[in-house]
Amino acid sequence: MAFTGRDKKWLSGPRAVGLVAAGAAVVLGLATGGTVTQAAPARPKPTHTQIQLLAINDFHGNLAPNPATSSSGNVNGTPAGGAEYLATQLDLLRRSARAQGQETATVAAGDLIGASPLLSAAFHDEPTIEAMNEMGLDATSVGNHEFDEGYKELLRMQKGGCLNDGDGQNNQNSCPDHKFEGADFKYLSANVFYENTGKTLFAPYTVKKFRDGQKVAFIGMTLENTPNIVTKSGVQGLAFKDEVETANALVPKLKKQGIEAIVVLIHEGGLPSDPKAFNSCPGISGPITDIAKNLDPAIDAVVSGHTHQSYNCSINDPAGKPRLVTSASSFGKIVTEIRLSIDNATHDVDRLNTMANNHIVTQDVPKDPRLTKLITKYQTLVAPIESKVIGHITTPSVVKTPDDSQESPLGNLIADAQLADPSTVTNGKTPVVAFMNPGGIRADLASTGGAVTFGAAFTVQPFNNYLVSMDMTGTQIRALLEQQFSGLNQASNKVLQVAGITYTYNPAGTPGAKVVADSIKIAGQPLVDATTYRIVTNNFLSDGGDGFPAFTTATDKFFGGLDIDAFANYLTAHDPYTPGPTDRISIS
Structure with missing residues (x-):
């Protein structure tokens, strides 16, 4: 609770004096045995x-x-x-x-x-x-x-x-x-x-x-x-x-x-x-x-x-x-x-x-x-939109199950969608790298005969997170990658799903030094520590969630649209979608 001064009660002072005076009159009447008639004191106007x-x-x-x-x-x-x-x-x-x-x-x-x-x-x-x-x-x-x-x-x-x-x-x-x-x-x-x-x-x-x-x-x-x-x-x-x-x-x-x-x-x-x-x-x-x-x-x-x-x-x-x-x-x-x-x-x-x-x-x-009535009505009305086919996949599903490097086909798809989303572009700055937390991928992307509905996409990403673009230096990105295996994530590693960046890490390496230093590349070019890169992630990670405080050191943050919209739009733009190889993250 913030105050700009003391929290005092009004209607003190004159009101209190009036009550005392009235009490004195009553006492006086009892003492003399007479009847005292006195008008009730006027209530002072609030200040x-x-x-x-x-x-x-x-x-x-x-x-x-x-x-x-x-x-x-x-x-x-x-x-x-x-x-x-x-x-x-x-x-x-x-x-x-x-x-x-x-x-x-x-x-x-x-x-x-x-x-x-x-x-x-x-x-x-x-x-x-x-x-x-x-x-x-x-x-x-x-x-x-x-x-x-x-x-x-x-x-x-x-x-x-x-x-x-x-x-x-x-x-x-x-x-x-x-x-x-x-x-x-x-x-x-x-x-x-x-x-x-x-x-x-x-x-x-x-x-x-x-x-x-x-x-x-x-x-x-x-x-x-x-x-x-x-x-x-x-x-x-x-x-x-x-x-x-x-x-x-x-x-x-x-x-x-x-x-x-x-x-x-x-x-x-x-x-x-x-x-x-x-x-x-x-x-x-x-x-x-x-x-x-x-x-x-x-x-x-x-x-x-x-x-x-x-x-x-x-x-x-x-x-x-x-x-x-x-x-x-x-x-x-x-x-x-x-x-x-x-x-x-x-x-x-x-x-x-x-x-x-x-x-x-x-x-x-x-x-x-x-509000319950209003929400229930629109939930019924949204059902046809929820069942609308937004694209197709050439496999029965796109799975979130990772390979040995902890990279998954569905993680790559979501990261690609976030990187392609125009809502995070601001002041002419377009993200070149995307990071997605694996815990935010809640289910495989399922299809019915290859058809993907908006509801199926929403099941994959149900959190209504917002995409946030920001500036990070090469040094900050390097620290971010190490946080996948150290700090809060040392006991149970969390490998971010990525787009626009490739690197190699050593699972047996020392926490804080697992990523092979010269393996990190952005758009095919070696990472430069002093260079500032525009990246995109969701608001959960942006706030340092899942043990990634490096995101909180980023600058010039900008909130774009919902992650689910980016995902759905990407599926429509790449219809039909065929999962690619998991070759962005490798282990040594």
């Missing part, structure tokens, strides 16, 4: 109004819970997430605030949709928008993944309507059984403008009114770098401007309206030095730190996202005063609760008594029946 903000980010259409064994489905080992549980947890938090006389606003920091699992993606993320409506979301900033299908499609997410997409072609089906009504909540895009008119794509901010005449403005922005990490055609005609300059320019406009309490919702984030410290702020770094340090002091709190991290920070504003900066992980696994304390005299946030707390969305509560 502050307490407002609860509930915030999420980077939901990415994760309606159904992810497997708890996946990094997408737990927080520090605790099963977490799932729309049914998220809705219940939000309601429980609101009830708690309501019992204390507090009102609530529910907000988000972007990427609610895009790079979503099949259950939502198959319907152009219409199910997720409907789920957010049911959960009572008030407003969200846009994120880069909101533009995955282009800004015109994002406008449809707000306004509603149906796409003529051929009823299931390309594994998608808009409005499968009813008209899509659009979002009840407001998308905000203060720093996204039409180039030809200078107007914002969506409203730059929204103002929510509370009791006692209090108003809170929410400014919504995405990262300025969005055009470099989305499909160019999807944002053609739009301009993305500096986050700090945009927000600071809005402050005087809001103040002219008599609004003093201002919260920024921004799809840009930071990286704590300890990702497991979900409710604190160890060694925070990344773009959000500079943004927070430069946002106008009149802005009272910053709700962030994009990096899929969870943190609860206090970062000084330009005036040197602490200001809350929060993020709620991803996939609905965390909810941030902020208690804004607003001074009734100034109508501004009293930061000394404003606090935040990140709550894990545990699965030990009842499922929300509204």
Whole structure:
């Protein structure tokens, strides 16, 4: 729990004095034997109004819970997430605030949709928008993944309507059984403008009114770098401007309206030095730190996202005063609760008594029946897409059983698919090496008479991991390869499945020196320690999972699409697929 000051209770002082005075009058009446008539003391007007903000980010259409064994489905080992549980947890938090006389606003920091699992993606993320409506979301900033299908499609997410997409072609089906009504909540895009008119794509901010005449403005922005990490055609005609300059320019406009309490919702984030410290702020770094340090002091709190991290920070504003900066992980696994304390005299946030707390969305509560109904309906509707044939293989199956070097035919196929996936290309940098953890390959790729369905592919990779591209030096890659046989993996080796790289190792060698130094080649050329290579892996490994801390030292990380989508697209593009030899890793 992060505080920007002491957590004191309001309505002390004058109220306490009034109660003492009333008690004295009663005692006096008993002592004299007379009757004393005294009007009850007037209840003093509260000096502050307490407002609860509930915030999420980077939901990415994760309606159904992810497997708890996946990094997408737990927080520090605790099963977490799932729309049914998220809705219940939000309601429980609101009830708690309501019992204390507090009102609530529910907000988000972007990427609610895009790079979503099949259950939502198959319907152009219409199910997720409907789920957010049911959960009572008030407003969200846009994120880069909101533009995955282009800004015109994002406008449809707000306004509603149906796409003529051929009823299931390309594994998608808009409005499968009813008209899509659009979002009840407001998308905000203060720093996204039409180039030809200078107007914002969506409203730059929204103002929510509370009791006692209090108003809170929410400014919504995405990262300025969005055009470099989305499909160019999807944002053609739009301009993305500096986050700090945009927000600071809005402050005087809001103040002219008599609004003093201002919260920024921004799809840009930071990286704590300890990702497991979900409710604190160890060694925070990344773009959000500079943004927070430069946002106008009149802005009272910053709700962030994009990096899929969870943190609860206090970062000084330009005036040197602490200001809350929060993020709620991803996939609905965390909810941030902020208690804004607003001074009734100034109508501004009293930061000394404003606090935040990140709550894990545990699965030990009842499922929300509204969300269960919604999910069940779409699970039925997705069945035809799930059974759709996406390609063929020339063998009965592609097996995950490894050879003596621990390389497998299916591992090679998945690594090839990840290397070929265009969603991880950013700023002109294309990965040249792919690494896949063998434990993430859950079954052989089966076929029916050679035909492979989308459901069969999903059975192989059911974790809904995201692909992450990053920069690693030759030295870091060399250390990574040694970690397959040392540290946490010394007792039971974990040999990564690879594409774009070949090498030889000695099983009998000394841990830390098993890989034959001059055998490592990338694209057929010897590895150079000082050279920086672009690599791709999944978010589980990116976070150092399975005993591979070398991934955590990589730089310039970028989240692409889902691994299952890369896998399915590759099978379609290479139809029919014939497994190749396992000759990328050898032993000496």
